[in-house]
Amino acid sequence: MIGIIRYGAGNIFSLTATLDRLGIAYGMVNTEADLPQYDRYIIPGVGHAGAAMHKLESTGLVPAIKALDKPTLGICVGMQLLTSYSEEGDSNLLGLFPIKTMKFPQTDGFKVPHTGWNQVFPEKENPLFTNIPTGSHFYFVHSYFIEYEPLYTLSSTNYIHPFSASIWRDNFYGVQFHPEKSGTYGEQLLKNFSQI
Amino acid sequence: MLSKRIIPCLDVKDGRTVKGVNFVDLRDAGDPVELAWNYSQQGADELVFLDISATVEKRKTLVELVKAVARQINIPFTIGGGITEIADADALLNAGADKISINSAAVRNPQLIDDLAKAFGVQFVIVAVDTRVMGDKNIVHLNGGRLPTERQTLEWILEAESRGAGEILLTSMDHDGTKAGFDNPFLTQVNNAVNIPVIASGGAGSVQHFVDVFQKSNVDAALAASVFHYGEILIPDLKKVLKQNDIEVREV
Numbered sequence A: 001m002i003g004i005i006r007y008g009a010g011n012i013f014s015l016t017a018t019l020d021r022l023g024i025a026y027g028m029v030n031t032e033a034d035l036p037q038y039d040r041y042i043i044p045g046v047g048h049a050g051a052a053m054h055k056l057e058s059t060g061l062v063p064a065i066k067a068l069d070k071p072t073l074g075i076c077v078g079m080q081l082l083t084s085y086s087e088e089g090d091s092n093l094l095g096l097f098p099i100k101t102m103k104f105p106q107t108d109g110f111k112v113p114h115t116g117w118n119q120v121f122p123e124k125e126n127p128l129f130t131n132i133p134t135g136s137h138f139y140f141v142h143s144y145f146i147e148y149e150p151l152y153t154l155s156s157t158n159y160i161h162p163f164s165a166s167i168w169r170d171n172f173y174g175v176q177f178h179p180e181k182s183g184t185y186g187e188q189l190l191k192n193f194s195q196i
Numbered sequence B: 001m002l003s004k005r006i007i008p009c010l011d012v013k014d015g016r017t018v019k020g021v022n023f024v025d026l027r028d029a030g031d032p033v034e035l036a037w038n039y040s041q042q043g044a045d046e047l048v049f050l051d052i053s054a055t056v057e058k059r060k061t062l063v064e065l066v067k068a069v070a071r072q073i074n075i076p077f078t079i080g081g082g083i084t085e086i087a088d089a090d091a092l093l094n095a096g097a098d099k100i101s102i103n104s105a106a107v108r109n110p111q112l113i114d115d116l117a118k119a120f121g122v123q124f125v126i127v128a129v130d131t132r133v134m135g136d137k138n139i140v141h142l143n144g145g146r147l148p149t150e151r152q153t154l155e156w157i158l159e160a161e162s163r164g165a166g167e168i169l170l171t172s173m174d175h176d177g178t179k180a181g182f183d184n185p186f187l188t189q190v191n192n193a194v195n196i197p198v199i200a201s202g203g204a205g206s207v208q209h210f211v212d213v214f215q216k217s218n219v220d221a222a223l224a225a226s227v228f229h230y231g232e233i234l235i236p237d238l239k240k241v242l243k244q245n246d247i248e249v250r251e252v
Helices: A013-022 A032-037 A049-059 A062-066 A183-195 B032-042 B058-072 B086-094 B104-108 B111-120 B153-163 B184-193 B207-217 B235-244
Strands: A002-005 A026-029 A040-043 A072-075 A083-086 A097-103 A114-122 A136-142 A144-146 A153-159 A161-169 A172-175 B005-013 B047-051 B077-080 B099-102 B125-134 B137-142 B147-152 B167-172 B198-201 B221-224
Touching (some): A002 A013, A002 A032, A013 A183, A013 B058, A026 A032, A049 A062, A049 A083, A114 A161, A136 A153, B005 B032, B032 B047, B032 B235, B058 B077, B058 B086, B086 B099, B099 B111, B104 B137, B111 B153, B125 B153, B137 B153, B147 B153, B153 B167, B153 B184, B167 B184
Parallel strands (some): A002 A026, A040 A072, A072 A172, A083 A097, B005 B221, B047 B077, B077 B099, B125 B167, B167 B198, B198 B221
Antiparallel strands (some): A097 A144, A114 A153, A153 A161, A161 A172, B125 B137, B137 B147
16 A cells, blocks of 8 residues: 655645546555555655755654655655755755756746656666556656756656656656656556556 | 647536537536546647636535546646635645636736745646737737736736746637637747747637647647537547647647
8 A cells, every 4th residue: 555645745636536546545644653554655746845845854754754665656846855956945855866956947949847748768677667658748847857867767858958757766766747647657657656 | 859738628617518519428518527538538638627607606616626627537637717816726726726727817916926826836827818909919808808908918928927827828819719720920929928838729720720820839738619629620630630740749
């Protein structure tokens, strides 16, 4: 069963609705004592990365999250929290990936936020993208991106330049797009995560 | 490549879709959730629900609708119509709406854009603008295009962007309902002037009109209602033609 980390950053109705539709069981993690009853975790998040980190810190869950050894998936800002630093609010984050979250540079012909459906290209054999064709479209909406780093980039997307559409290290996964809003391939990705 | 988005728009009154709907295989053409599901299966990239009811129970009805849509639909959706304060937006966000669209309320109280963007992020705030040419100028209109204001449209759009609009939904009232094509020259002017996504609306009558609006104005998305509702254009056919014209689209 998936434990959803609750720390007050954004609404999770669409995520839980999608899990309900897929018949994937989940519960809520509010404190450290809630963690052991789940076998995997999702860290959701929308909005400002610095503010989200601040909220996560105030739950007291940070040391326990850093020590997790079960499959853990960060979504959107929840993924950015896994990195070491964000330019948004000049914030130090969880540091589970020694890479940075940066603002898209102002570039002619490219609007920010990066809004809409863009193609995702997996770069490694991995269980998260099982049965998802390479180049499938996922729904993005973000002004900050995680730098491309071959060691940790699980899949990449190109907007202005290539960036990490998803990252992977040991039991930690992160996706910049919103699988709960990304049609059937998004649903497939959540199904895959529930079976890792 | 980032895809160009195709967005069907559903008019909703008291929780039911209005305007003719001519889909086959729908049990209930007035059920917005079933209609929305049908569009998502066809490959719509996003949906807009515009609530045109004017009851005191409006917010409650709208929240129930948003929850029902969020439970069933796996693509992003926007809700608009009568949102005038933070509390309206908060209730809709918590019910699962991805974005809200504000129109007259933003013109009457521009600070609302700042407040919504600050509270929920710019990606949550679409500013819808109804424009009509008066003399030789595009002028912002309220109340569904009936009431002219003093504001020039481009100037208002730039102000909305600077206040925190995450996207602009621009409807040309002169083109709306004509099925003679989008207002490509003005959409080009607006699209070149802003650094946020622009959704074109008003005038779609044929597949070629969508090709034209993307090729000529380079807007990010195109919205239409009746051509989709009456089955005059099917989204898979539309996307096929867009692709043949080297316009990036998402296929399902």
